[in-house]
Amino acid sequence: MNTSEAGQRAPLAEHAYRIRRNALLMGEVQGQGYIGQALDIADVLAVAYFGAMRYQPENPEWEGRDRFLLSNGHYAIALYAALFEAGFLPPEELETYGSDDSRLPMSGMASYTPGMEMSGGSLGHGLTIAVGRCLGLKRKGSDAFVYTLFSDGELDEGAIWEGIMSAAHWKLDNLIAIVDVNNQQADGPSTQIMAFEPLVEKLEAFGWYTQRIDGNDIDAVQTAFDNARNHPEPRPRMIVCDTRMGCGVPFLEEREKNHFIRVDPHEWQLALAALDEGRQA
Ligand SMILES: Cc1ncc(C[n+]2csc(CCOP(=O)(O)OP(=O)(O)O)c2C)c(N)n1
Numbered sequence: 073m074n075t076s077e078a079g080q081r082a083p084l085a086e087h088a089y090r091i092r093r094n095a096l097l098m099g100e101v102q103g104q105g106y107i108g109q110a111l112d113i114a115d116v117l118a119v120a121y122f123g124a125m126r127y128q129p130e131n132p133e134w135e136g137r138d139r140f141l142l143s144n145g146h147y148a149i150a151l152y153a154a155l156f157e158a159g160f161l162p163p164e165e166l167e168t169y170g171s172d173d174s175r176l177p178m179s180g181m182a183s184y185t186p187g188m189e190m191s192g193g194s195l196g197h198g199l200t201i202a203v204g205r206c207l208g209l210k211r212k213g214s215d216a217f218v219y220t221l222f223s224d225g226e227l228d229e230g231a232i233w234e235g236i237m238s239a240a241h242w243k244l245d246n247l248i249a250i251v252d253v254n255n256q257q258a259d260g261p262s263t264q265i266m267a268f269e270p271l272v273e274k275l276e277a278f279g280w281y282t283q284r285i286d287g288n289d290i291d292a293v294q295t296a297f298d299n300a301r302n303h304p305e306p307r308p309r310m311i312v313c314d315t316r317m318g319c320g321v322p323f324l325e326e327r328e329k330n331h332f333i334r335v336d337p338h339e340w341q342l343a344l345a346a347l348d349e350g351r352q353a
């Protein structure tokens with residue numbers, strides 16, 4: 073959590089609502105964006121930024137910070153939405169999303185955006201980069217955690233499994249990885265493209281302390297993050313999050329989808345209204 077804002081934080085669900093809202097506002101600017109993914113991962117990001125991580129938004133490179141590595145670069149819109157909510161970016165910059173010279177390119181670039189720890193785009197690299205960061209932090213005697221988010225489609229990448237093996241080999245208890253199992257990827261449902269189940273058993277067999285939760289149940293997410301941080305064994309920690317693309321906007325959640333959810337120009341405002349309705353419910 074932001075170490076410079078003592079004690080008065082909005083409830084996690086309110087942060088998740090605002091992260092979803094920020095993502096929809098950015099999506100509306102460009103008329104597109106990976107909005108289904110931003111809506112599905114908002115609860116995880118709310119807990120990461122408001123219930124788990126240490127950081128100083130005015131000093132993004134603060135040495136004592138926990139690191140958040142976004143492996144799936146196409147989720148950048150989701151991370152930007154969280155970085156706005158966490159105070160790394162001023163609200164007026166939302167409308168620059170995806171435009172020339174913006175600090176918010178469609179795919180995450182570490183050198184452009186405060187709080188963005190790695191450049192994404194080519195999938196499958198976040199976990200091994202996180203392993204290197206964890207080793208480096210341990211060597212420096214730091215007690216910071218490295219969080220990395222990757223997606224179920226990335227389980228098809230060999231480098232992910234090298235990361236899984238090497239993190240366990242080096243007993244990286246400062247690594248907390250989150251995999252977003254929305255059962256979607258570019259070519260169809262993830263489980264049909266490349267079978268990865270039973271995922272928990274596989275990860276445990278590789279040596280990871282593994283939890284599987286409903287990634288849209290914010291209390292369950294908070295408990296899993298707490299367990300991951302406090303687990304006593306010298307093992308890396310994985311949180312497998314089952315999520316629903318479009319979560320928070322019922323008509324998008326129900327829409328037939330395949331990696332990309334189609335949103336017509338007039339529907340962005342409808343989506344914002346539907347999100348507001350859910351907030352009041
Ligand atoms: C190495 C690599 N291969 C292919 C792509 C093209 N690509 C972009 S997103 C994506 C789907 C990845 O799966 P996932 O993130 O689970 O999809 P989503 O849940 O967002 O639908 C693919 C194949 C890429 N960016 N990098």
Ligand SMILES: [Mg+2]
Nearest residue numbers: 223224225256
């Ligand atoms: Mg997916």
